[in-house]
Every structure is written in C-alpha cells, then in structure tokens.
Amino acid sequence: MNHKALRRAVLLAPAVLALAGGLFVLRRPLLMSAPTCLAGRWHGCYDTFNGVVLMTLVALPLAVLAAWALARRRRAAGVADAWRLSLAEVGMVHGTVPFVWLTMMPGDGAGVVPARVSLVPLRDLVTMGTLGIAGNLLVFAALGFFAPMRCAALATVPRVLALGAGCSVLVETAQFVLRLDRVSSVDDVLVNATGALLAGLASRRWWRTRTENPAPDRERPVPVLVR
Incomplete structure (x- = not known):
C-alpha cells in the first residue's frame, strides 16, 4: 500500500467508525420507521425524524454512485481534482437537504398559531439542551465542509461563516412566513453559522484555491502596422 492510499484509509476509518456507531445507537428507531418508509407512505416516514434519517442512509449508496459518475465524467474531460469536486457537490447536497x-x-x-420570533441573542441557547445544540450545529455543517472545497470564492473563513448565517436566515424566515409552528430564533442562526464554520475549518486543507482554476488568458490583440 502506497503512502497516498494509506493516508486515504486513515482519513476514511474515523468516518466509517462514526457511521457505524451512529447506526448502532439509532438502530431501534430506524427499524421502527422502516416498514412505513418501505411501504412508500408519506405520513410516518417523511414527516418524522426517524424516517428522514433512515431515507438519508438508504440514499447514501446512490449519492456515492452519483459522485463516482461525476468524477468519471470529469476525469474523461481532463478536469483536475475530479474526485474532490464531485464529492464536494454531492456531499453538500446529501448532507444538507435532510437537515x-x-x-x-x-x-x-402550523397555519393556526401565530408566527413567533426570538431576536434576543443567547436567550434560547440555554433552553436548547445538548441535543438541540448538536442538531443545530449539524444543519449546515456539510455545506460549510464541502462548499469551500468546490468553490474558490467561498474558501475564506468569513465567507464560510457568512454562507452558514445566510442560509440559516433564509430557513428561519421561511419558518416565519409559512407559519410552521416553529420559533424563528436568532440563536438558531448563530449556532447554524458556527456549525458551518467549524466544519469548514475541518476541511481547510482541501479548500479550493483560485490558482487551481485559473481564468483563461485573454487573447492579445494583434498590432496593426500603419504605413
């Protein structure tokens, strides 16, 4: 095994262990929602936490296949870092949409009670609990992790933070406008943005730089000799 393959295995091992541990902890709730999801029933599957998590895991092989197909197409076209770009595109979609x-x-x-807003920073944070804070940190973590790997324009710490905060503001605004019986809280925005930033810092060594995708040289005008 060469050095590059060994490094990939070392990086992949913690992810596999974390996934296996998560499946072990959630095995009973996921198995409870499996019959409803396999039957194709919306209620009890796509409108429950367990059902959404189960379908996210079921779709994981399809996401890997999509990343492989994109990478293969890019490599055939001679694109550098085809795997990194493809994994980043698929990863930020697959890791963000379920949350x-x-x-x-x-x-x-929903639709009955008036929309609620909490604009006082840190007031709701103390009532979230450990599970609530962890969940909010993960909402845009995949986006913060993969977006700067895909787009050089986002590969700075302030921009990753702004991306997480901006996406969170859109979600909180949608909750308010649609009257989903949820509290649109500034603390959710703060924690969501922090999660995106921390995930982005974790992937910083793979961030895309502008030198990896240089702009094409402009054609120089041909001088015209005037006699």
Whole structure:
C-alpha cells in the first residue's frame, strides 16, 4: 500500500467508525420507521425524524454512485481534482437537504398559531439542551465542509461563516412566513453559522484555491502596422 492510499484509509476509518456507531445507537428507531418508509407512505416516514434519517442512509449508496459518475465524467474531460469536486457537490447536497427538511417540518399548530420570533441573542441557547445544540450545529455543517472545497470564492473563513448565517436566515424566515409552528430564533442562526464554520475549518486543507482554476488568458490583440 502506497503512502497516498494509506493516508486515504486513515482519513476514511474515523468516518466509517462514526457511521457505524451512529447506526448502532439509532438502530431501534430506524427499524421502527422502516416498514412505513418501505411501504412508500408519506405520513410516518417523511414527516418524522426517524424516517428522514433512515431515507438519508438508504440514499447514501446512490449519492456515492452519483459522485463516482461525476468524477468519471470529469476525469474523461481532463478536469483536475475530479474526485474532490464531485464529492464536494454531492456531499453538500446529501448532507444538507435532510437537515433543512427536518427544520422545515410543520408543528401541530402550523397555519393556526401565530408566527413567533426570538431576536434576543443567547436567550434560547440555554433552553436548547445538548441535543438541540448538536442538531443545530449539524444543519449546515456539510455545506460549510464541502462548499469551500468546490468553490474558490467561498474558501475564506468569513465567507464560510457568512454562507452558514445566510442560509440559516433564509430557513428561519421561511419558518416565519409559512407559519410552521416553529420559533424563528436568532440563536438558531448563530449556532447554524458556527456549525458551518467549524466544519469548514475541518476541511481547510482541501479548500479550493483560485490558482487551481485559473481564468483563461485573454487573447492579445494583434498590432496593426500603419504605413
């Protein structure tokens, strides 16, 4: 095994162990929602936490296949870092959409109770609990991790933070406008943005730089000799 393959194995091992541990902890709730999801019933699958997590895991092989197909197409076209770009595109979609789906699930009083807003920083943070804070950190973590790997324009710490905060503001605004029986809180924005930033810092060594995608040289005008 060469050095590059060994490094990939070392990087992949913690991810595999973390996934296996998460599946072990969630095995009972996931198995409870499996019959409903396999039957194709919306209620009890796509409108529950367990169902969304299960379908996210089921779709994981399809996401890997999509990344492989994109990478193969890019390599055939001679694109450098085809795997990194393809994994980044698929990863930020597959890792973000389920969390946004969960945050947009309506509560029991959706459309009935008035929309609620909490604009006092840190007031709701103390009531979130450990699980709530962890969940909010993960909402845009995949986006913060993969976006700067895909786009050089986002490969700075302030821009990753702004990306997470901007996306979170959009979600909180949608919750308010659609009256989903959820509290649109500034603390959610703060924690979501922090999660995106921390994930971005974790992937900093793979961030895309402008030198990796140089702009094409402009054609120089041919001088015209005047006699």
